[in-house]
Amino acid sequence: MATRIRPSSKRCAVIGGSGFLGRHLVEKLLEKGYTVTVFDIRQSYELPGVAFHVGDLCDKQALLTALQDVSLVFHCASPAPASDDRALFQKVNVDGTRIVIQACQERGVQKLVLTSSASVVFEGTDIKDGKEELPYAKKPIDYYTETKIQQEKLVLEACDKDKGFLTVAIRPHGIFGPQDPQLVPILVDTARRGKMKFIIGDGSNLVDFTFVENVVHGHILAAEHLKPDSPLCGKAYHITNDEPVRFWDFMSQVLVGLGYDAPRYHLPYQLVYGIALLLWLVALLLRPLVRIKPTFTPMRVALAGTHHYYSCARAKEDMGYRPPVSLKEGITRTVESYPHLRKGV
Ligand SMILES: NC(=O)C1=CN([C@@H]2O[C@H](COP(=O)(O)OP(=O)(O)OC[C@H]3O[C@@H](n4cnc5c(N)ncnc54)[C@H](O)[C@@H]3O)[C@@H](O)[C@H]2O)C=CC1
Numbered sequence: 001m002a003t004r005i006r007p008s009s010k011r012c013a014v015i016g017g018s019g020f021l022g023r024h025l026v027e028k029l030l031e032k033g034y035t036v037t038v039f040d041i042r043q044s045y046e047l048p049g050v051a052f053h054v055g056d057l058c059d060k061q062a063l064l065t066a067l068q069d070v071s072l073v074f075h076c077a078s079p080a081p082a083s084d085d086r087a088l089f090q091k092v093n094v095d096g097t098r099i100v101i102q103a104c105q106e107r108g109v110q111k112l113v114l115t116s117s118a119s120v121v122f123e124g125t126d127i128k129d130g131k132e133e134l135p136y137a138k139k140p141i142d143y144y145t146e147t148k149i150q151q152e153k154l155v156l157e158a159c160d161k162d163k164g165f166l167t168v169a170i171r172p173h174g175i176f177g178p179q180d181p182q183l184v185p186i187l188v189d190t191a192r193r194g195k196m197k198f199i200i201g202d203g204s205n206l207v208d209f210t211f212v213e214n215v216v217h218g219h220i221l222a223a224e225h226l227k228p229d230s231p232l233c234g235k236a237y238h239i240t241n242d243e244p245v246r247f248w249d250f251m252s253q254v255l256v257g258l259g260y261d262a263p264r265y266h267l268p269y270q271l272v273y274g275i276a277l278l279l280w281l282v283a284l285l286l287r288p289l290v291r292i293k294p295t296f297t298p299m300r301v302a303l304a305g306t307h308h309y310y311s312c313a314r315a316k317e318d319m320g321y322r323p324p325v326s327l328k329e330g331i332t333r334t335v336e337s338y339p340h341l342r343k344g345v
């Protein structure tokens with residue numbers, strides 16, 4: 001009788017592996033002896049031993065080809081939050097994630113680890129030491145968050161021990177580190193245009209910024225602890241640096257590290273949020289004629305002016321998570337990795 005040979009548990013695929021988090025994850029997986037396939041709409045680098053499949057995750061056939069003999073899938077693909085494109089978020093994060101789940105099941109993949117976001121519970125008001133039990137945001141702050149909620153629900157509901165298909169969601173927050181295309185580049189661009197002089201609110205709001213290697217560590221721990229009898233099945237986990245920091249202190253440390261002045265003048269939060277909302281509406285109305293991309297979007301202003309930090313006690317308890325890199329060390333390594341963004345360069 002022919003027996004089906006299960007693929008090795010060290011054969012994995014990283015969907016979105018050409019991105020910021022994806023690439024760091026791929027490098028660490030290789031270091032740990034995994035065989036890695038990357039599936040992404042673009043190929044942004046080359047690495048010996050990594051098989052690249054360029055394709056759209058909405059294309060099931062392309063996914064089925066890439067997932068052959070793979071037992072573990074990390075899904076960390078998403079359109080960038082800044083794209084603010086409702087149809088694209090729906091297509092990739094929701095419809096595309098359904099296709100990822102189907103392709104995994106058809107290919108006999110045993111474990112699916114989703115990169116979700118701690119923002120799935122954020123509605124623009126303070127969250128202090130937020131636990132995973134917090135309800136999903138009823139009024140998500142933007143289309144990106146709205147579809148990340150639906151994506152996470154789809155993946156967690158697909159967990160089925162009887163069918164041998166296990167799922168878990170990692171919720172990182174404010175990922176930063178070398179090669180990040182978002183946080184530091186946007187910050188420096190705003191500073192170069194003379195717009196980083198102001199602190200929104202009183203500057204005392206605490207938030208999580210998480211070094212990318214810690215987020216990678218959380219993903220790999222989750223994959224390795226995800227077993228039929230483990231508490232991880234079908235659950236979400238916050239992965240943070242476990243060192244909440246004042247939003248404006250973090251911004252100032254990065255800016256000063258790169259030779260720019262720290263923001264100094266305070267502006268009332270409600271006023272800036274109102275202006276950002278107005279600009280966003282104007283940009284939306286003018287979209288058929290001209291594409292305007294405001295720097296201070298309502299989402300960014302809300303993130304800059306409220307408390308939003310999360311407890312990672314569940315990850316500590318269930319998978320022994322401890323952040324390997326401190327915030328101080330993470331900031332130093334990040335600043336050193338952007339010599340081209342230094343003031344005057
Ligand atoms: N950067 C952050 O602060 C946070 C990010 N996340 C999540 O982490 C994940 C990774 O984010 P980053 O690395 O920051 O973003 P990124 O933009 O650097 O990487 C995303 C990757 O997904 C790929 N992709 C997009 N659409 C695709 C499609 N249709 N088919 C195949 N590949 C596609 C992109 O080409 C890109 O390489 C995302 O799911 C994001 O929602 C969660 C919390 C915070």
Ligand SMILES: CC(C)CCC[C@@H](C)[C@H]1CC[C@H]2C3=C(CC[C@]12C)[C@@]1(C)CCC(=O)C[C@@H]1CC3
Pocket residue numbers: 081116117118119173174175182183186187190295296299300301303304
């Ligand atoms: C212009 C300034 C007020 C702010 C500049 C920095 C911002 C670009 C970043 C500060 C917090 C970041 C953040 C994200 C993107 C970049 C920031 C807004 C996310 C929205 C990325 C995707 C997520 O899932 C949540 C993140 C929260 C923090």
